[in-house]
Amino acid sequence: MLNRRKQTAVGELVRDDLEVLPLMNLFVVLIPMLLLSAVFVEMSVIRMNLPFEVATEEQNEIDGIEENLLLAVTIREEQFVIEGKMIPTTAVPRGGENERRELQAALESVAGAHPENEEIMIIAEAETKYDTIIGVMDVVRAAGLPQISLLGANHR
Amino acid sequence: MIRHKSKRKRRNIGKPQKLRITSMMDILTVLLLFLLKSFVAEGEVVTPVPGVELPVSASxxxxxxxxxxxxxETxxxxxxxxxxxxxEVIEGTGMKIEPLAARLAEAKEKQDEIAALRGTPNDDSEGQITIQGDREIPFQVLQKVMYTCQQSGFASISLAVIKI
Structure with missing residues (x-):
């Protein structure tokens, strides 16, 4: 009887759990630290290349776009205006919730009619918000016009 | 034999039971590995500047x-x-922001010096600049900043945005 008891005691000792408390302590410190330093907002960039010699907008406008569609979208306070050679000027009213979708639909119809054209100019006014410009750039790219030029409307 | 077993059970009732944390350890291990991985993979290439609310883009x-x-904004x-x-920038006449141009020229000089010492003039980071603009800034400010960067030899401009 006594002998058997001893045996079970030894068995219990072997079956015992691992001593994980020190590891727990380590995790408790490490995890909050890593969580604090983790980046949850992923950043990306929009790359732009500016011409080196002359960077004035007038030059951009002249640069090798004679036979082109000269497609441009102007961001005005109350509407987006899509203009170009050989296409009807279209105005998309702004302020609505679907302004971006409507602009995209209008641009897609233009891009569909002229599939060879990949260039578009975005003309912004002096007071146009940066956010709006980035938004329009996204829409334009989504509409299949990846070659974007950024110009300023004459505000002087 | 049966009596003996039940006796033992009864004896265990009074004893403090050990906390079972093995499953929690599993979770923590996975979480730790995941966080460590994201920590290494991201690398802090671009840190958002405090006070600047970046626009959102699909880029x-x-x-x-x-x-x-x-x-x-200020x-x-x-x-x-x-x-x-x-x-000052909005009120200033002309496209160039003089103080920025001066500092950029210094930075450019330093970059060129380093490139010359290294013997690799065509470094990837040469002439590159990132603009972190607040979403509320007017276009005229952005235009002037971009123009100044370009005039100072930084023609490859990246506009920082937050990925959707």
Whole structure:
């Protein structure tokens, strides 16, 4: 009887759990630290290349776009205006919730009619918000016009 | 035998039971590995500048480590150094922002020197600059900043945005 008891005691000792408390302590410190330093907002960039010699907008406008569609979208306070050679000027009213979708639909119809054209100019006014410009750039790219030029409307 | 077993059970009732944390350990291990991985993979290439609320875009281009010009609603910073204020820029005539141009020229000189010492003039980061602009800044400020960067030899401009 006594002998058997001893045996079970030894068995219990072997079956015992691992001593994980020190590891727990380590995790408790490490995890909050890593969580604090983790980046949850992923950043990306929009790359732009500016011409080196002359960077004035007038030059951009002249640069090798004679036979082109000269497609441009102007961001005005109350509407987006899509203009170009050989296409009807279209105005998309702004302020609505679907302004971006409507602009995209209008641009897609233009891009569909002229599939060879990949260039578009975005003309912004002096007071146009940066956010709006980035938004329009996204829409334009989504509409299949990846070659974007950024110009300023004459505000002087 | 049966009596003996039940006796033992009864004896265990009074004893303090050990906390079973093995499953929690599993969770923590996975979490730890995941966080460590994201920590290493991200690398802090571009850190958002405090006070600047970046616009949101669908662009997928990866940011690169470059010089950063931050334009908040009130100030213009190069790195962490205050260069000018937005109001001064709006009121200023001409496209060039003089204080920014001066600092950029210095930075460019330094970059060129380093490139010359290294013997690799066509470094990838050369002539590159990242603009972190607040979503509320007017286009005329952005235009002037971009123009100044270009005039100072930084023609490859990245506009920092937050990925959707």
């Amino acid at each position: 997928k281009d990866q940011p690169v480590a470059t010089l950063v010009v931050a334009v908040s 100030d213009i910073l190069l790195g962490s150094e205050l260069i000018s204020t937005v109001r």
